[in-house]
Amino acid sequence: MNKTDNDMKRRWLSLFVENRIGVLARVSGLLSGKSYNIHSLTVGETENPEVSRMTVCLDADDRTYEQITKQFNRSVEVIKVIDFTNLSIRTKEVMFIKVSGLNDRGRAELFQMAQAFKFRIKDMDSDSVLVEAVRTEIKNDSILNAIRSRFTNLEVVRGGPVAIESISMQDR
């Protein structure tokens, strides 16, 4: 009875929502209003311009997670909720890192890292380089850590992961 679950883990939700003003506010407001902490939330239009899809990533225990999905399910603006936590999915996140204050050696090192870590150099000038990584969130974490360990003058922008159910190959 009344078991207290201490099974915090990372969860993935894909929400189909009405593509309308206020719907993002409704979804994020629902999470914040109930003090649910989200890790990331991304949103964009789908093949149907009337529908947007959100990828919500959060850490929660079973009970909280169940509440969250129920709350979404009963929201008028939310058309469908898919729980990606235990499904085979493909995820990607866009991350930009601007590394500044570089000398020639530093730049060369960054180019080498780009090869090894599979990210791209998209832009540069005499002392800065713009890195673009489109990988899973975890791999982006590693890339960022690697760059951080070698360079100090960074500007980082991350988009949060988007996810889709995979056809045959999982990548999360």
Next chain:
Amino acid sequence: MTKITGNEFFVKALQEEGVEHIFAYPGACVIEIFDEIYKQTQFDLILPRHEQGLIHAAEGYARSTGKPGVCLVTSGPGATNLVTGIADANLDSVPLVCFTGQVATGLIGNDTFQEVDIVGITRNISKYSIMVRDRAELNTAIKEAFYIATTGRPGPVLVDLPKDVMAEIGSDIYPEKVNLRGYKPNTKIHDRQISKAINMIYKAKRPMFLLGGGVKIARAVKDMTALMEKSEIPVVTTIMGKGSVPTNSPLYYGNVGMHGCYAANNGVNSCDLLISIGTRFNDRITGKLGTFATEAKIIHIDIDTASISKNVTVDVPLVGDAGEAIRKMLKAAEERGACETGKWRKQLEEWQIAEPLQQEEKEKLVPKQIIDAINELYDEPIVTTDVGQNQMWTTQFFEIYGRRQLITSGGLGTMGYGLPSSIGVAIGNPGRDVISISGDGGFQMNSQELATAVSEGLPITACIFNNGYLGMVRQWQDLFYNKSYAGTCLLRRKGRECDVNLRKGTKHCNGRKAECYPYIPDFVKLAESYGAQGIRVTKKEEIAEAFAKAKAKKDGPTVIEFMIQDEELVFPMIKPGGPITDLITGM
């Protein structure tokens, strides 16, 4: 199809919905809608005196009739004044459709005069809220608003109407159907789950029904009563659920929760099967989570999936209409007969005898005397309450059976609810006796609504339990805060002894003294100034006469101010945050 303006369509839509009364307060952004309402006679317009009073009236109307309450207010302050009522309706599942005027779409975002983002403000406290941005969307928006408000778990829906959209010409066709892909309320009860539940019921040794507000919302009181009688399973209720079965039934053991009775709270904690219907196990019911119904398996029936397993882990969840679930259980009970609950009921009765709900007579009036009088002198009253001690006493002592109803602000606990909600009740139930019960604090939060009752000629009996205090808060100070009565005396006046003492650092007011000013305000005079009948009752012997006078007044409201024992407390009481077996009985 002829083309009509949004304002014209608004009126047409309400007529199509069969709306009979609209609770409305005018202003610049809705004046054209008012103009259209003026041209028709199918529904009438009630003008409360404050938008908070307005929405509580709509709530009273909706709760007592089961029909949606319809509100119309202007933009800006008109809209923000609705906010408390929207939150109240949301927590208590009251179907409301609230229309708010809005500045013209071209001006939105400019901090225009009387512009507020009311959709944003109410997003998290309403069932649904939306701005109509295009005349072409207006027709479906109104249809959907009524549909969403009244189906599934009912609740408040807000529709924001920009002035320019309403002036535009468009279709006059009110849609027959809605097509909401994100909203498909589930009412059907799952057959396998209900069979499982029924089997558990017949296996249990100490089964118990815990009924919340959902049984009444589902209009399933008759079937529930039959189920209780056929199955012989004892029933307890939340305060919202009181009246789900007749309170004078021998199988009914009272309310559970913070001020519930000993037998009911003990019962919940000793039963081996709790069948709860239409309640979300809010903290005022369960006490400390993890200590509630520890010996029981729990069957939980609720229309709202999100209410299930929110606060208490449930063994058999059943999502769907309470009425349907009750009827299925009733059918089983008719076939299988009564459960063997004789021994269990005997135990409950022993607890009932050991700690009955009671209140000793005192020098001054005690609330039970007043509520007993209502029980005796009225056949089928509809009683509304305010919030505080007055509410708890009413929910403890008011007997509900037949067509009697109790309407109270349970989820939000909104002071100022009693009087205005009774106005909506009276409007929706002509010919019925309508009584509101308020404290002297809460009454003053919406006392302006006496004007509405007078204007509409409503024979409401507004009872004030005057103890001179914000009694319920003072009770907590009395029991848990070392009798430090900070900000709970309603009679304090600058320069008088209590005030001087306070300045000297003697923190206590030490209770009522002869020199205390007796009235701020004089409620009898206040009533009379509105053209209402005002009566003050100080002795037990005067109670019946006062109610007789109130009944005799058919064309307007009566205020009865009962001067009650000022330091009376509500017992029993569970210590806030404590387990529900930890009862303070006050004896």
